[in-house]
Amino acid sequence: QQQVKQSPQSLIVQKGGIPIINCAYENTAFDYFPWYQQFPGKGPALLIAIRPDVSEKKEGRFTISFNKSAKQFSLHIMDSQPGDSATYFCAAAGYGGSQGNLIFGKGTKLSVKP
Amino acid sequence: DVKVTQSSRYLVKRTGEKVFLECVQDMDHENMFWYRQDPGLGLRLIYFSYDVKMKEKGDIPEGYSVSREKKERFSLILESASTNQTSMYLCASRMAGQQNSPLHFGNGTRLTVT
Numbered sequence: 001q002q003q004v005k006q007s008p009q010s011l012i013v014q015k016g017g018i019p020i021i022n023c024a025y026e027n028t029a030f031d032y033f034p035w036y037q038q039f040p041g042k043g044p045a046l047l048i049a050i051r052p053d054v055s056e057k058k059e060g061r062f063t064i065s066f067n068k069s070a071k072q073f074s075l076h077i078m079d080s081q082p083g084d085s086a087t088y089f090c091a092a093a094g095y096g097g098s099q100g101n102l103i104f105g106k107g108t109k110l111s112v113k114p
Numbered sequence: 115d116v117k118v119t120q121s122s123r124y125l126v127k128r129t130g131e132k133v134f135l136e137c138v139q140d141m142d143h144e145n146m147f148w149y150r151q152d153p154g155l156g157l158r159l160i161y162f163s164y165d166v167k168m169k170e171k172g173d174i175p176e177g178y179s180v181s182r183e184k185k186e187r188f189s190l191i192l193e194s195a196s197t198n199q200t201s202m203y204l205c206a207s208r209m210a211g212q213q214n215s216p217l218h219f220g221n222g223t224r225l226t227v228t
Binding site: 043045 | 159206214222
């Protein structure tokens with residue numbers, strides 16, 4: 001019940017495409033869903049986050065879609081660029097589990113081809 | 115900008131050695147974390163600390179211990195390194211008192227145990 005399942009494990013798109021990364025959770029106590037972006041040789045950094053009281057959040061070319069009833073959320077990258085090539089982690093947290101600490105998905109390695 | 119500094123970028127140790135991984139943050143954050151990153155397994159929490167001299171086990175604490183004598187410094191200790199501890203280790207810090215404040219990661223220490 002503490003897991004966050006992320007798919008796909010890897011993704012290759014052409015420049016300008018819209019990669020979509022999906023995550024699913026089971027614990028209904030989760031109330032915070034961030035995405036972290038990690039470039040090679042660097043630590044992950046917060047990209048965008050959403051709470052379950054909204055169904056969508058946009059920041060620039062990055063959008064989180066959230067489906068509370070299905071317990072799923074996804075990251076969409078509009079007009080993807082080679083500079084978006086990175087590993088993306090979804091995560092979830094809430095006071096119902098893991099002492100409020102983030103539980104991460106296993107990551108998606110995204111390659112955007114020029 | 116928050117800076118989380120891990121003392122070594124690469125480390126090679128022999129089986130049975132005692133290994134210290136050091137992490138320092140410069141933003142007076144109360145919370146600090148040690149994660150392990152392995153391909154296909156994502157980020158797994160080893161230990162965390164809410165404040166000085168406090169520590170809590172994460173999801174995979176076996177074979178590890180930690181030390182937090184000063185607020186800015188959080189050390190991960192491998193008492194007797196084993197080959198299955200070969201991994202990328204990431205330190206992170208976070209402000210306390212603000213629900214779901216972002217994690218700030220260091221750039222990681224890649225440890226190889228031979």
